[in-house]
Amino acid sequence: MSDERPAALYPVLYEDFVRRALQEDLGRAGDLTSDATLPPGTRAEAMLVARAAGRIAGLPVALAAFTLLDPSIAIEVFAEDGEDVEPNSVLAVVRGAARSILSAERTALNILGQLSGVATATRVLSDLASAHGARIVCTRKTTPGMRTLEKYAVRCGGGHNHRFGLDDAILIKDNHRALAGGLRPAVLRARQVAGHLVKIEVEVENLEQLQEAIDLAVDVVLLDNMPLDLLRESVVLAKGKCLTEASGGINPKSAAAIAATGVDMMSVGYLTHSAPALDVALDVVEG
Amino acid sequence: MSDERPAALYPVLYEDFVRRALQEDLGRAGDLTSDATLPPGTRAEAMLVARAAGRIAGLPVALAAFTLLDPSIAIEVFAEDGEDVEPNSVLAVVRGAARSILSAERTALNILGQLSGVATATRVLSDLASAHGARIVCTRKTTPGMRTLEKYAVRCGGGHNHRFGLDDAILIKDNHRALAGGLRPAVLRARQVAGHLVKIEVEVENLEQLQEAIDLAVDVVLLDNMPLDLLRESVVLAKGKCLTEASGGINPKSAAAIAATGVDMMSVGYLTHSAPALDVALDVVEG
Amino acid sequence: MSDERPAALYPVLYEDFVRRALQEDLGRAGDLTSDATLPPGTRAEAMLVARAAGRIAGLPVALAAFTLLDPSIAIEVFAEDGEDVEPNSVLAVVRGAARSILSAERTALNILGQLSGVATATRVLSDLASAHGARIVCTRKTTPGMRTLEKYAVRCGGGHNHRFGLDDAILIKDNHRALAGGLRPAVLRARQVAGHLVKIEVEVENLEQLQEAIDLAVDVVLLDNMPLDLLRESVVLAKGKCLTEASGGINPKSAAAIAATGVDMMSVGYLTHSAPALDVALDVVEG
Amino acid sequence: MSDERPAALYPVLYEDFVRRALQEDLGRAGDLTSDATLPPGTRAEAMLVARAAGRIAGLPVALAAFTLLDPSIAIEVFAEDGEDVEPNSVLAVVRGAARSILSAERTALNILGQLSGVATATRVLSDLASAHGARIVCTRKTTPGMRTLEKYAVRCGGGHNHRFGLDDAILIKDNHRALAGGLRPAVLRARQVAGHLVKIEVEVENLEQLQEAIDLAVDVVLLDNMPLDLLRESVVLAKGKCLTEASGGINPKSAAAIAATGVDMMSVGYLTHSAPALDVALDVVEG
Amino acid sequence: MSDERPAALYPVLYEDFVRRALQEDLGRAGDLTSDATLPPGTRAEAMLVARAAGRIAGLPVALAAFTLLDPSIAIEVFAEDGEDVEPNSVLAVVRGAARSILSAERTALNILGQLSGVATATRVLSDLASAHGARIVCTRKTTPGMRTLEKYAVRCGGGHNHRFGLDDAILIKDNHRALAGGLRPAVLRARQVAGHLVKIEVEVENLEQLQEAIDLAVDVVLLDNMPLDLLRESVVLAKGKCLTEASGGINPKSAAAIAATGVDMMSVGYLTHSAPALDVALDVVEG
Amino acid sequence: MSDERPAALYPVLYEDFVRRALQEDLGRAGDLTSDATLPPGTRAEAMLVARAAGRIAGLPVALAAFTLLDPSIAIEVFAEDGEDVEPNSVLAVVRGAARSILSAERTALNILGQLSGVATATRVLSDLASAHGARIVCTRKTTPGMRTLEKYAVRCGGGHNHRFGLDDAILIKDNHRALAGGLRPAVLRARQVAGHLVKIEVEVENLEQLQEAIDLAVDVVLLDNMPLDLLRESVVLAKGKCLTEASGGINPKSAAAIAATGVDMMSVGYLTHSAPALDVALDVVEG
Secondary structure, eight states, rough: OGGOOOOOOOGTTTHHHHHHHHHHHHTTTTHHHHHHHSSTEEEEEEEEESSSOOEEHHHHHHHHHHHHTTTEEEEEEEOOOTOOOOEEEEEEEEEEEHHHHHHHHHHHHHHHHHHHHHHHHHHHHHHHHHTTTTTTEOOOOOOOHHHHHHHHHHHHTTTOOHHHHHHHEEEOOOHHHHHTTTTHHHHHHHHSSSTTOOOEEESSSSSSHHHHHHHTTTTTTEEETOOOHHHHHHHHHHHHTTTEEEESSSOOTHHHHHHHTOSSEEEEEHHHHHEEEEEEEEEEEOO | GGGGGOOOOOOTTTTHHHHHHHHHHTTTTOOOOHHHHHHHHTTEEEEESSSSSSEEEHHHHHHHHHHOOTTTTTEEEEOTTTTTTTTTTTEEEEEEEEHHHHHHHHHHHHHHHHHHHHHHHHHHHHHHHHTTEEEEEESSOTTTTTTTHHHHHHHHHHHHHHOSSTTTSSOOHHHHHHHHTTTTHHHHHHHSSSSSTTTEEEEEEEHHHHHHHTTTTEEEEEEEEEHHHHHOOOOOOOHTEEEEEEEESOOOOTHHHHHHTTTTTOSSHHHHHTTOOOOOOHHHHHH | GGGGGOOOOGGGTTTTHHHHHHHHHHTTOHHHHHHHHHHTTTTEEEEEEEESEEEOOHHHHHHHHHHHOOOOOOOEEOOOOTTTEEETTEEEEEEEEHHHHHHHHHHHHHHHHHHHHHHHHHOOOOOOHHOOOOOOESSSSOTTTTTTHHHHHHHHOOOOOOOOSTTSSEOOOHHHHHTTTTTHHHHHHHHHHHTBBBBBEEEEEEEHHHHHHTTTTOSSSEEEEHHHHHHHHHHHHHHTTSSSEEEESSTTTTTTHHTTTTTTTEEEHHHTTTTOOOOOEEEEOOO | GGGGGOOOGGGTTTTTHHHHHHHHHHHHTOOOHHHHHOOOOOEEEEEEESOOOOOOOOOOHHHHHHHHTTOOOEEOOOOOOOOOOTEEEEEEEEEEEHHHHHHHHHHHHHHHHHHHHHHHHHHHHHHHTTTTEEEEEEEEEOTTTTTHHHHHHHHHTTTOOSSSSSSSSSEHHHHHHHHHSHHHHHHHHHHHHHTTTTTTEEESSHHHHHHHHHHHSEEEEEESSSSHHHHHHHHHHHHHTSEEEESSSOTTTTTHHTTTTTOOOOEHHHHHHHHOOOOEEEEEEEO | GGGGGGOOOOOOGGGHHHHHHHOOOOOOOHHHHHHHHSSSTTTEEEEHHHHHHHEOHHHHHHHHHHHHHOTTTEEEOOOOOOOETTTTTTEEEEEHHHHHHHHHHHHHHHHHHHHHHHHHHHHHHHHHHHHTOEEEEEOSSSOOTTHHHHHHHHTTTTOBOOOOTTSSEEEEOOOHHHHHHSHHHHHHHHHHHSOOOOOOOOESSSSHHHHHHEEEEOOOEESSSSSSSHHHHHHHHHTSSSSSEEEOOTTTTTHHHHTTTTTTTOOOOOHTTTTTOOOOEEEEEOO | OOOHHHHHHGGGGGGHHHHHHHHHHHTTTOHHHHHHOOOTEEEEEEEEEEEEEEEEHHHHHHHHHHHHHHHTTTEOOOOOOOOOOOEEEEEEEEEEEEEHHHHHHHHHHHHHHHHHHHHHHHHHHHHHTTTTTOEOOOOOOTTTOOOOHHHHHHTTOOBBOOOSSSSSSSEEEHHHHHHHSSSSHHHHHHHHHSSTTOOOEESSSHHHHHHHHHHHHHEEEEESSSHHHHHHHHHHTTTTEEEEEESSSSSSHHHHHTTTTSEEEEEEEHHHHTOOOOOOEEEEEEO
16 A cells, blocks of 8 residues: 555654653563573564554554564554454564564564554445545544554544644533533634634434534534444535534444445544554574 | 542553644644534533443543543543443543544543553453463554553553563573573672662473573563464463463464463453554533 | 633643643753852742833733742733733732742743743734734744634634644645645545535635635635735635635735735735744842 | 954853753654654754844854764854845755754754744844943843843844853842941951952942942942933942942833933843744755 | 751652652552452551651652542642651652552652762762852762753752753863864864853863963863862862862762862762662651 | 672663662752863873772762763773772763863762662671571661662672562561550461462561561561570571561661571661762873
């Protein structure tokens, strides 16, 4: 997918995260086992392997665990973020001090497994949705401390990003509507206050609310937990007036049918809060 | 479970984590939507609710999202960590400035959902294992940056903790064995170097390796990916000589049978890397 | 301006900044002068005063310097962010240990002076622009480390915020156009990649480029350094198709004329990189 | 000014500052525009240019924005801190990945513009003052978080540094005098407590206070907001007994006359709190 | 010593240090022993006791370990920094959750023991020196990360502070002299570059160097490792021209004789790098 | 001691510590003296020398002070951690910019002196103890912020490590015993709660308590402040049942006799809280 590479992910955005992960695993005393059992000077070569099929994400982040621990480790890379791999694919080979390699192993695997798990789950849904011209988008239901990386993994999986946080778009939900005294005052006030590059999305639960949102010329409507026929009606009503985003109950079984309603986007929380990790491992090459 | 309360979790161990999570969601501009749509001075009352049944973990951590954002928010707590709840249970009620409550909502839910997901998955397995006198233990396959909290959630779920990191026990795996020139030199060297409070565990794959480990008087053996009959034989062989830990392929379907082999512990990676989040939500109480 | 209050500015977004500022001033040895000259136990009352007329911004941030240094300091507040004050207005009164008050003084004044300077400069231009229905917007030309606060100060001054960073909207400038091989491929690719809540703005220098941008249905055009008549023509051309933002050479002398061209927004870098600080001081009340 | 190079400015004193500035601009999602519009692999060459005449300061700090973001960027430097440049001078050329260069651009420019603005303003006053043998010195009225860098920029501009913080010298102001029960007890106590390398400066407002300070053998007197004739009388009185520092109302118009009174130093707050940024830009070299 | 209280030590200068110390001791899992053995809800009362005679320093810093861990702990204080105590003196009583008290115990004791050790060693020398009118001053030979606190402890012990770092005074040593091409160019250049509040001290080894330094009108001379008679001659030579500081070989046995030579100051590295900790303990009060 | 190398000490575990130490010494203005007196471009060569005999620890950490300040400094290393050196041994030679070398000097020396002081004190006791087959172990009485490094230094000195913190083993002291209602409930509860890799040690003061601990099958007993004959009796009683650790009053004079009682371990607090620093210096090589 060289032509579809997800966005640049500068180390300045993840190195602190990787360092903290290494420190969390090394603790105060370091790797007791490797230090105690491996003779000093022992060198090793090890393969980073995907045990299961999946979509890779976060490989440079994971490999940074090795080089941030020991800059003398040499790495050969055989896969790239956004790539689909078969079971037992070798993603990279690391060579250097055996102690360093084994001490960084778990940190690297935890990062790669979690992010590739997000990408793999995204890819499954994305394939189903894109067949109908719909986009899979993520939510803010991410692992605390990993939003940048998990949103990146969603892109690696072929999905698109929803808001990165509370501050890059306006999304008026039912609570805001209720507390603001209705949708109209909420939207009018938002438009007055917000910057000119801030889009406004509104959560709606029925056609009446949808019509009100359309009348207020919002940019996007979030169709919350609607049955398929209501989704279809909503899409017809909104066509050409605002983008439509389906939300709620989207999974591999339901995705195709929901996409077929014609919605522009389908937002899925479980990609980032419940997707299982991809099974990855580090195999030391026998001498 | 007041008498079985998991260990004290001091704020000094998690407040930085919660602050970073809030900052990650607020970004540079804060909560555009709440700021724009809610009239200043609007107050709200909201219920923190478990939508599904599960075991609660991390409730004080999640609630800290509200009070670290706005110390004037008042909280009434109706559940405690380690407690099992029914669907739609009210876990806490928060009262205060509507903007503050909505701005902290997602951070609180992400923390509570993830940790309660870990506890809930642990509890399921723990119930199956404890019927046979076995313990469920976690691994180091945790979310980077959340090891302290996820290991705590495992305890809330009725599980026990394996190593917290590379530095609090020695676990000699196949790679160490191979690179050290055999198990004997590895264990002897470890015993010479390690502190007197450090236990030694050894990964074995067959009865021959198990016997070698027993002869070396190690504290624990990790029986890696063994079929049930081999597990049973191993338990017999190790009885009274060292603790036994089964590893690999442990899930709700296989757990009872594995526990019935008589192993002392069963270690499970998916508790912390792949357990789905518990579905939790914040419901604003209508005026 | 109670009804027009700028957005909530949670302490979690600025306390680290204030603490660092205090530490920067206290250094390693603390306030040598106050410690040496003031008898222990000396108490003081002091007024935070605006020496010149201006628009206040950052008062809670500045006052946090006192309470973060010494929580026992009591504060009475007489002004609020976004308020216009006359020369010698008392903004707040602080009471407590004399050493603490004098040790926090400079940090508090530096913060308040700088942010109120931004707000005051913004207000002058904003008054001129709003007479013609135009908005003043800021840029990313902010003081490193103070973007959240300076953008907030712009809002206090009656201005609106442009992008907070590189990641909350797309702004295609001449360099991007040139390196991407033209505006069309740049916009098409941006639309394909960007999330559905991301707006696209394009910098144009002449009517030809403007027409191209309009044809591509971008959300906003940045009219870069155009003379007044060209601005007027651009506004006519873009009317109803996209928002228009004038940029370059906007100052108190030129602002009214530029606003009169009918542009929607006028972006001004000097608000945040060159506005003089507002003159504020701390006057100890004589016993 | 190779022979007058300002002090070494080690990266350990500014790299955290630059990293925070980059993170502040990149946010959670990075540079949406460059990532979306520039084909991967696009390379660029760009010139860092001073649009206006001025005194350069902070060039290595600004350039660190490029290399901390992407170590593979190559930089050729054509100017050095403390150097005066003409409009359109090329200060440096950067070559490398186009995305990286454009993503670091604003951070680099904000740093360089602000620090060179301080140096340029300092130089103007310094030239006026030095003609009469007086030194321009800065104050503690600096941008929070930038004291080390702004004080360095003052030196680049030919000025000298006053205190860096509350802890490297004693400066007894009117508030200390009042709260300590007079100047004599304040100075005596300061001398008893302070370390032997700590100088004592005293703020005075009239000849009587000046004489009292001289009698107490202080190192420096700060002549606060005195008219020219009073300054002259003060200089005569203090000659050979202590250094004299004029303060208040010093600007390009008044500086020469104040310097001509014979004071040793003139302290100026606006150098660091109100000097306009130098206009600097990054010009991509067309292929 | 209520009238001689050392300088204010604001929490903003030491709370991060205490938090890091707590985190260092609690690790990832917290206090296994207290959590496991103490029934939840157990309360305790404990006395912070000095087992040996000494001078107290850092008591508020040590007590912060309790309150930063658990704000509900109540503390009654019976001693203050700078006070001399007899063996078995009760310095404070803490009351609250038994787990919290025992979990913070070691951190509090480590801080108090180390700082009081510095103060106690300082006091011994200071008593000897002050009998001859000399001051004991510390050096930069401090524990990394504790300079602010150890310098404060020196003041608590009756000593005075030398430089806090490389940046608050100029101290020209033999290496500088050699590399600068002699003392004269070094001092002349320093005077030209340094701020007006920066004193200049010069290290000299013989009378010739001393005379050269006096001729250059430096503020202080450091008499390095001189025998007693040479110290006496140096004091005579420097009298009325600059302050004199003896350095090298100063300990409780030699201090009185060195002080009797008439030097103004005696600097002692071992106060901060080798003084033994004061023996302090926490005694739980039996019910 | 190439074959006995202490454990790997990864930079990720100490670089932040060294950076903070450098920043602590450089302050806000850097090295005034070197900057002012040394002509730009001056280069120097300097030897890191042990003035006294001792055991080296922390050399790579100390040398990192030079390279973290200025990566262009070249270093040649002549000693390694864990090595015994004679007085005036050259440990390393550093070459590069004179300013950089002198600016990092004190930070490097403070680190090396303190850690080698710990190692040297450990080695003395360790030689005495090992003659009788006993191990010297450290305690948690370490310098706040330096536990990882000081524990490492103990290993360099030939000692072994006790607990690194409250969370890597259980040590039931008299306070726990009293508050838990006796040793039996404390141990039983600890065994139920603790992970399977956590050992249990119990502090005992007499033979009765010892027998109780043995009956509970604890792993280690800490024999607190026992006279020699009681130690001997305890060793006999515990032989083959649990490890024995003597504690209290262990110093170079008493160590051999205590070791001769047959205890397995002797724990010594003063190694890390009161050992004097090793005298190390940096000698600039004259041209």
